[in-house]
Amino acid sequence: MKEKLNKILKLDRRYLFVLLTLSIIIPIIKPIGIPSKSISTSVKDTYDFIEKMPEGSTIILSLDYDPSTAPELHPMAAAILKHTFKKNIKVIILTFIAGSGGLIDELVRTIPPQYSKEYGKDYVVLPYMANVLAALTQMASDIHSFYDKDINNKPLKDYEMMKNIKNYKDVAGVIGITGTALLDYWVVYVGDKYGVPILGGVTAISQVGYGPYLQKKQLKGLIGGMKGAAEYEKLISQPWKGTSGIDALNIAHILVIVFIIFSNIVLLILKFL
Amino acid sequence: MDTQVSVILGAFVASGLTLFIFSFLYKDNPFFKIAEHLYMGVGLAWHIQLTIYKIIIPKVWEPLKIAWQKGDTFTVWMTIIPTVLGITLVTQFIPKISWISRYGFTFLMGYAAGLALPAGLTTDFANQILGTIEPFANFFSLSLGKMVNAVIILIGTVSVLFYFFFSVEHKGVVKKISNFGIYFLMIYFGASFGNTVMARFSLLYGRFDLLVRYSQKEYFYATNWVIVGLLIYFIAEKLITNKLLKARA
Numbered sequence: 020m021k022e023k024l025n026k027i028l029k030l031d032r033r034y035l036f037v038l039l040t041l042s043i044i045i046p047i048i049k050p051i052g053i054p055s056k057s058i059s060t061s062v063k064d065t066y067d068f069i070e071k072m073p074e075g076s077t078i079i080l081s082l083d084y085d086p087s088t089a090p091e092l093h094p095m096a097a098a099i100l101k102h103t104f105k106k107n108i109k110v111i112i113l114t115f116i117a118g119s120g121g122l123i124d125e126l127v128r129t130i131p132p133q134y135s136k137e138y139g140k141d142y143v144v145l146p147y148m149a150n151v152l153a154a155l156t157q158m159a160s161d162i163h164s165f166y167d168k169d170i171n172n173k174p175l176k177d178y179e180m181m182k183n184i185k186n187y188k189d190v191a192g193v194i195g196i197t198g199t200a201l202l203d204y205w206v207v208y209v210g211d212k213y214g215v216p217i218l219g220g221v222t223a224i225s226q227v228g229y230g231p232y233l234q235k236k237q238l239k240g241l242i243g244g245m246k247g248a249a250e251y252e253k254l255i256s257q258p259w260k261g262t263s264g265i266d267a268l269n270i271a272h273i274l275v276i277v278f279i280i281f282s283n284i285v286l287l288i289l290k291f292l
Numbered sequence: 293m294d295t296q297v298s299v300i301l302g303a304f305v306a307s308g309l310t311l312f313i314f315s316f317l318y319k320d321n322p323f324f325k326i327a328e329h330l331y332m333g334v335g336l337a338w339h340i341q342l343t344i345y346k347i348i349i350p351k352v353w354e355p356l357k358i359a360w361q362k363g364d365t366f367t368v369w370m371t372i373i374p375t376v377l378g379i380t381l382v383t384q385f386i387p388k389i390s391w392i393s394r395y396g397f398t399f400l401m402g403y404a405a406g407l408a409l410p411a412g413l414t415t416d417f418a419n420q421i422l423g424t425i426e427p428f429a430n431f432f433s434l435s436l437g438k439m440v441n442a443v444i445i446l447i448g449t450v451s452v453l454f455y456f457f458f459s460v461e462h463k464g465v466v467k468k469i470s471n472f473g474i475y476f477l478m479i480y481f482g483a484s485f486g487n488t489v490m491a492r493f494s495l496l497y498g499r500f501d502l503l504v505r506y507s508q509k510e511y512f513y514a515t516n517w518v519i520v521g522l523l524i525y526f527i528a529e530k531l532i533t534n535k536l537l538k539a540r541a
Contacts, residue, residue, distance in 0.1 A: 036317050043497055047504045090498025091491060117342050149347050152407060207415045208407075223491035227484045234445070235423035237415065244487065245494040260501070267497045268490065275489065 021292050024285050035278065042274045046266035053269045055249055055262075061233055062250040065218050065240030068192065069102050076191040077109040077184060081205065082126075085118030088198030088222050093122055094248035094261035095220040096196045100126055102255045104134035104141070109180045111190070113145040113166075115154065115201055120147065139178035144170040151201060155208045159187055187215045192239070196220035202229070206237050220247065303511035308518045310499050315522055321529075323522065424449050448476040 072078070080099065084092040103110050112123060127144060136142060145166045148154045157165040162184060166175055175181050183189060193215055195202040202219040210217035216239045221229065223244025232238040242251055245268060248261030312327035352375050359367035380396035383389045427434060427442035434442065451473035454466060462470050507515035 033318060039496075040500070043493070043500050044504065047497070047501055088495070090501070091494045117346060118338075147346055149351075152404075156407070207411045211415045211419065212411060223487040223494065224484075226487055227480065231420050231423065235419050237419060244490055245497070246490065264494060264497045264501075267500075268493050271493045271496075272490070 021289065024289050024292075027285055028282065028289075038274060039271060042270045043267040046270055047263070050263060051266050051270075053266050055246075055253065055265050058250045058254065059243070059247065061238075061241040061243070062247050062254070063240075065099075065194075065220075065242055066102070066251065066254045068216065068218055068240050069099070069106060069108065072106060072108055072191055074107040075109065077111060077180065077189065078103060079111045079113065079190050079193040081193060081195040081197070081201065082112060082114050082119055082123055083116045083195065083197035083199055083201045084122070085116050085198075086122070087118075089122055090260070090264070091222050091245050091248065092196050092198055092220060093126075094245070094259055094264070095242045095251055096122075097126060097130060097259060098248060098251040098255055098257065098261065099194055099196070099220065099242075100130050101134070101257055102251075104131065104136050105255070107141075108191075110142040111145065111181075111184070112142060114147050115149075115151040116197075116199065117147050117149075140180055143175070143178055143181060145175075146170045151204055152208065155204060159209070159213055161186055187213045190215065192216040192218060194218045194220065196242075198222050198225075200225075202238075206232055210237055223247075299510075300512045300514065303506040303514035304518070307503055307506040307511075307515040310503060311515070311518050311522060314499075318526065321525070323525070447472075452476050 069078075080096070080103075082096050084096075100110065112127070114120075114123060123144060127138075127142070130136075131138070131142060138144075146169070148165075154165055163175055163181075169175050169178070187209060193205055193209060195205045195217065196219070198221070202217075202221060205217050205219075209215050217237070218240040219229065219238055220242040221244075223246070226241070226243030226247075229238060229241055229243075233241055242248060245261055245264045249265045250261075252258050252261045309327045309330070312323040315321055316324040352371060356368060356371045359365075359371065377396045377399050380392045381400075383392040424445055427438065428446075431439060431442065451469050453473070455470040455473035455477070457466075457470075460466055503515045505511070507513055
């Protein structure tokens with residue numbers, strides 16, 4: 020008995036990798052549709068913030084993620100963009116992460132046409148900027164002095180929606196979706212300093228660290244990880260990658276919990292044998 | 293290149309590199325090494341081109357050229373001075389003149405400290421203290437849930453602060469309070485680790501989702517072909533190794 024249990028504990032970990040692979044791949048090939056009924060308060064706050072925004076308002080959407088965190092953040096960026104367009108809110112998209120170019124391009128290629136939105140009138144995309152601190156502080160006085168041209172190298176002032184936008188006073192809020200610490204920068208250098216409402220979308224890893232900002236309302240709302248993305252997709256009734264990923268995540272989590280419980284039981288038995 | 297061909301080629305490269313990296317989970321192999329070195333090389337090249345085309349050309353070369361043509365001496369100097377300060381940082385690599393880099397670092401430190409200190413103190417220090425105390429100003433008008441929350445946050449903050457307070461010896465009441473702080477820290481680490489696992493699985497889901505997409509007909513079954521290729525390699529390698537070992541024996 021003892022030998023057998025010891026053998027189980029020394030099982031080649033590659034078998035576990037195979038089980039984990041199957042637990043994620045099977046729901047992708049054949050979705051199970053495990054219901055996700057709960058909606059986190061911070062996700063609901065983000066949804067409500069956009070929902071209550073008057074039509075024609077402008078927000079800054081800072082998409083600061085690259086392919087390494089895209090599975091978690093891209094679905095939430097898509098969901099936010101869909102929601103803002105549905106509510107006729109104008110969007111200034113910008114980034115401080117150079118690798119986000121292709122992902123932003125994919126979003127603006129696919130989502131605006133679904134809502135008949137026009138570039139320059141309903142949304143603009145600003146080019147990548149290297150110095151985030153300089154950008155955040157300069158935009159407080161004049162956005163056009165820092166971003167004189169858009170991503171297509173055309174003067175920003177020529178676009179209809181940008182004619183009445185000078186600085187943070189002219190935007191209703193900032194939503195920072197990032198896999199880095201850039202959301203902290205928005206809170207510290209823009210939210211607290213200029214009283215601009217800041218909302219965020221972050222990876223599950225960094226979600227826990229934003230608790231104090233949420234509690235103090237320095238962050239008006241937060242979407243965390245793929246679960247948050249799935250919740251937001253549910254709120255706007257537009258299921259996409261966040262929703263489909265939840266099946267795989269649920270099964271993989273159950274598998275890990277089973278592994279942990281099983282190995283602990285084996286260890287306990289071994290202790291008393 | 294024909295769009296269809298480039299899409300299929302892209303699918304083979306993406307699924308191939310993903311599977312080459314994953315193949316390390318079975319054992320180290322040349323395909324993993326290829327993918328690893330490619331990643332290093334491409335990553336470095338990407339950063340070099342980024343610095344040239346997104347920073348040096350638009351932030352240094354173009355403003356300098358335009359200002360020079362207009363005869364705007366002020367802008368010329370305002371571009372040259374920070375550029376030279378930036379270049380001084382590179383002297384770190386030449387020991388004999390590395391002292392020059394101090395000028396660049398001095399400006400960097402002054403700028404960063406001046407910007408970060410006041411803002412950080414307000415956001416992360418003063419506001420957080422306020423956030424902990426504020427609910428007690430109107431405690432009895434809060435809902436039961438918010439009351440419990442406020443008390444837990446206060447106890448957690450104080451006990452964790454006690455744990456990191458080393459000017460008093462941790463014994464008696466102080467030890468009890470700081471030990472209580474450990475439980476709060478453990479809960480935080482546990483929640484953080486749980487979320488980390490969830491995030492890692494999300495990334496894994498992202499890669500597998502892509503592999504499944506590239507296993508379809510429109511991508512010429514790219515994933516399937518790469519898996520077959522890797523399997524042939526591992527089986528052949530095993531057979532050859534076994535044969536060699538037998539021959540030696």
